[in-house]
Amino acid sequence: MDHLEHLDKHLVDELAQVARETVRDELREQTRKQRRKAALYAASGALALYAGAALALAVGLALALGLPDWAAALITAVILGVAAFVLRGMARPSRPGEHAAGTRLPGRAGADQAAAGGMPYPPVPPAPPAGTAPGTVPPRPADDPDVPHHRA
Template structure:
């Protein structure tokens, strides 16, 4: 019987080793593919950066034909700044001013127009309980505090 137990343990150890090697090889293959993809994305980003710089240079040179060089460079910089601002705005989720005010009122526990506050996921309530207006007094006993020395708690 001990011999069978030894074989079982040996078989379990061998299966665990095969499973570890298989998982290790699979992870190695996946990381190799992800590394290649990341390098291609990085190269694409670098080339896009240089292409954008070339376009900015072309715009500046075209403006420089009829304007002083400093004015052409300034106009190109303003164009790039406006494009950056527009792209940043496109990346952010849009909120209407009325939603912003309702969110502020709900976050501060205020109810506007008799409607309950709406949480960030669209449900009723707030994501966390409101803060009390003043800090609780640390010395004041709470009603749920139990004094172990009181006579009715002695054994």
């Protein structure tokens, strides 16, 4: 009988080792795919940055045909700044000072928290739970793990 228990323990250990190796291999494969995808996104972003710089240069040179160089550079900078501002506005879910649902939060703290996507405190229900008087705490169920158990 002791021999069977030893075999069972050995079998469980082998199964656990095979499961660990399988999970490790799967995670390694997923990590490799994610790393490749991240490198492709980074390369794409770098090329987009260079393309934007070339476009800004082309706009500046086109403006420089009829304007002084400094004015062409200034106009190109203003165009890029406006484009950045518009893109930033499009990326935000709501304007500062508004809650995600579109309701205005009170005061500056509300505006800061709306921009952060949260409220300063959890919402309060309009009425107490059924069967409890206002200002009292409802009793905990007997199977609540936080209730201390006293042994006699």
